[in-house]
Amino acid sequence: MLDSKESAPLYEALLRYKKSEDVSFHVPGHKDGQAYRSLQMGGEPLTQVMDIDITEITGSDDLHHPEGVILEAQQRAASYFGADQTFFLVGGSTAGNLALILSVCTRPGDVLLVQRNVHKSVIHGLMLANANAVFLAPQIHAESGLATIPAQDTVREALRRHPNAKGVLVTHPNYYGMGTSLKPLAELCHNSGVPLLVDEAHGAHFGLHPKLPENALEAGADGVVQSTHKMLTALTMGAMLHVQGDLLDRRLLAQRLAMIQSSSPSYPIMASLDLSRSLLQTKGPVIFEEGLAAFQTIRNGIANLSRFDVLKVNASDTNAAYDIQDPFKVVLYDTSGQWSGYELQEKLEAAGCIPEMSDDRYVVLALSQGTTYKDTVRLLLTLENMDKVGYIRENTRFSTWNIAQEDEVSSPILFNLTPISEEMTEAVSIEQSVGRQAAEMIIPYPPGIPLLYPGEMVSKETMVRLVGLREAKAKCQGAEDPLLRAIRVRKVKEGSRGKV
Helix, strand or coil: CCCCCCCCHHHHHHHHHHHHCCCCCCCCCCCCCHHHCCCCCCCHHHHHHHCCCCCCCCCCCCCCCCCCHHHHHHHHHHHHHCCCEEEEECCHHHHHHHHHHHHHCCCCCCEEEEECCCCHHHHHHHHHHCCEEEEECCCEECCCCEECCCCHHHHHHHHHHCCCCCCEEEECCCCCCEECCCHHHHHHHHHCCCCEEEECCCCCCCCCCCCCCCCHHHHCCCEEEECHHHHCCCCCCCEEEEECCCCCCHHHHHHHHHHHCCCCCCHHHHHHHHHHHHHHHHHHHHHHHHHHHHHHHHHHHHHCCCCEEECCCCCCCCCCCCCEECCCEEEEEECCCCCCHHHHHHHHHHCCCCCCEECCCEEEEECCCCCCHHHHHHHHHHHHHHCCCCCCCCCCCCCCCCCCCCCCECCCEECCCCCCCHHHEEEEEHHHCCCCEECCCEEECCCCCCCECCCCECCHHHHHHHHHHHHCCCCEECCCCCCCCEEEEECCCCCCCCCC
16 A cells, blocks of 8 residues: 555545545635635635635545545555654644643653643643653853753753653754764663653654754654654644654553544645655655755855854864754854844844844744745855954843753642632743742743743843843743833742742
């Protein structure tokens, strides 16, 4: 059945549906886009997508009980990416993270060992599972000041302290494309009989070209979530969950996915996952050559500029936190220190070059198989026009990716869905929040890593970072005050501090 690597069974089924011109007496209500045909407002691109936007009818299969073209598409993806089983996700990597947590933490109070600087979806998964998180401090790369995965010793100690933990969850690579080998962590987990779960949202392309880093499945991870839409070619929200080995209950995982994903999944998104795999498998590693050449052109061009540089692995650097750099993530910064990452992003956007994200120091430029030489020329011309060294200032050098933690391994922290009642909270200025318990989640976005979660104590360092985010006009989700003038905290009882 899996004979032709060029075949994209789900996508081809949708093309057959479109070609048949059958009359729709089923949902969706736009009826293959017919409801919009009379509009004179340039809706053609959307109506073209609607031509294949169908539902679970005869021949289109069912994501939550796949037996036909969806099953075959998922099997082809598993074979190509090296998994034992692959699940299509129509809710992004968020759906995969939630499902993994809900499938390993099955009883209230279960313990999961979690890297502290994780995506907000991981915190939400812990809440849904009513699970205890033991947070693991990530390693910090000294030169860049950026965090990667926890050290081997940290994971080893956490597993020793919590022999009943249900697994270890880490994020790799980070938003900046940085990382280090996952193999030692996989070995530690397997020696303890628990799964290694990896949020590989930004590494779906890893392992698919000799110049790209090893992917999490190759390193031995048991459950891997990839955003196929981020660094590969699927439509936005298209992602995959790959599983291997016998440490995860796949039937339970499928049931959890049926709970958290729509019962009316998007067929265009699923078809784009199928087509993305087909494209990769048909073209082979050569599909990455133009993007890799673009990266080298950008790197060489920036080397000729006096003001800018890019983050890179230093051959003499012995820091175990960082020996992998994704070439499709160009991490740009102003060496003069005059412009923060936020300011540099604004200047690039004004010139028509739109970055992925920025923080106080860095701007992240995401390349892909779709990046062209023409794109690199425009970027380099823009940077050349900006290449005038200004005054040097002291950099605060904080990152929205990094989350500080005093202990390498935290005490268990219980998460649940019980909201903090409003009468038990109050709003205080950011400057007055030190020592108080946060009553809301503060999530700089991107990258979507909670700086604070409800119940967490606000440290002086966190307060300083919140002030920095406010001054930089950074976008933060979860905050009641979008301008970050104040933060909602638990009220303090008389004679206590930080408690209610």
